[in-house]
Amino acid sequence: MKLVYKSLKEESTLVLTNFNCAPSQELLASSGMYKIIWARDASRELLIDGYKITLQKGQVIFCTPLNILEIKQRDGLVALVFNREFYCIREHDDEVSCNGFLFYGSSEPPVITLDEKELKSFDAMFLMMREEFETRDHIQGEMLRVLLKRLLIKSSRLIKNTIPAPDIATSQYDLVRQYHILVEQHFRSKHKVADYADLLFKSPKTLSNHFKQVGEKTPLQVINDRIILEAKRLLIYSDKNVEEVAYGVGFNDAGHFSKFFKKHTTLPPGMFKKTKSSL
Numbered sequence: 001m002k003l004v005y006k007s008l009k010e011e012s013t014l015v016l017t018n019f020n021c022a023p024s025q026e027l028l029a030s031s032g033m034y035k036i037i038w039a040r041d042a043s044r045e046l047l048i049d050g051y052k053i054t055l056q057k058g059q060v061i062f063c064t065p066l067n068i069l070e071i072k073q074r075d076g077l078v079a080l081v082f083n084r085e086f087y088c089i090r091e092h093d094d095e096v097s098c099n100g101f102l103f104y105g106s107s108e109p110p111v112i113t114l115d116e117k118e119l120k121s122f123d124a125m126f127l128m129m130r131e132e133f134e135t136r137d138h139i140q141g142e143m144l145r146v147l148l149k150r151l152l153i154k155s156s157r158l159i160k161n162t163i164p165a166p167d168i169a170t171s172q173y174d175l176v177r178q179y180h181i182l183v184e185q186h187f188r189s190k191h192k193v194a195d196y197a198d199l200l201f202k203s204p205k206t207l208s209n210h211f212k213q214v215g216e217k218t219p220l221q222v223i224n225d226r227i228i229l230e231a232k233r234l235l236i237y238s239d240k241n242v243e244e245v246a247y248g249v250g251f252n253d254a255g256h257f258s259k260f261f262k263k264h265t266t267l268p269p270g271m272f273k274k275t276k277s278s279l
Helices: 020-028 116-133 139-158 169-186 193-200 205-216 217-238 241-248 254-265 269-279
Strands: 003-007 012-017 033-039 044-048 051-055 059-063 069-071 077-083 111-113
Touching: 003 116, 003 139, 012 033, 012 139, 020 033, 044 169, 051 059, 059 169, 077 139, 077 241, 111 139, 116 139, 169 193, 169 217, 193 205, 193 217, 205 217, 205 269, 217 241, 241 254, 241 269, 254 269
Parallel strands: none
Antiparallel strands: 003 012, 012 077, 033 059, 033 077, 044 051, 044 069, 059 111
16 A cells, blocks of 8 residues: 655655555655654564664654664554655644654654554544545645644654653643754754753753653763764764764764764774674
8 A cells, every 4th residue: 555645836745555565665765754653453673773673563653754764574564654845843843742752863763652542543543544645636735734733743642641740841841852852953063961951041950850850861861862873873874984973973083982982882883883784
């Protein structure tokens, strides 16, 4: 199954697929695409940014255009794939509040687990979306956007319920989201929590307290994880040497970068690259 909506005028694309045909499998290599993947009928193993992730039956994972995704066994999965021209996560953040939690690059892609009630809800939403793909008229794109927005809002609510303090004030929740967004934008040039505290007009201590309440990693861990993730991507999927990778993630000294990388991964970057290349 591969149901496609395209607007040549807007250069927008939305695809509903189960990856059971060759054209749909090519979507995994497409750049600039957000991917919402639901293990609807079976647990499946995914390779994301070079690492294996098991998506259990009933779980949904949210991947940004930055995530490099491979799926060997695709049956049992359902996915929505769209580009920013169809729905820009950043520009519509006030509508769905998902940027910084459902979609961000500072850690591994988030996963939500659907209970019996939510499984029925997702089934209904995907069914409505499938029916809308078959309705060709001048408002089809807008109807599909409304359904996607509904899915994102529901998913944002579900992921918020997974934090230790789901009743946390919206302002605190949004502060953590904004921190993630800023780290995504500036991690190559800003490596200190104080840098982001200044951008948010907060003290580093205030940020730490908010992250603790939300049950997140520490603010510094978020920065370090994003740097390491980008370094791993460059080491695995590019021809850059260690010095070039170091500069690519904001280190002026390759030796300093190597110590930082080894501290957080147990392997020097050169050895990490060789190990991954041999797999």
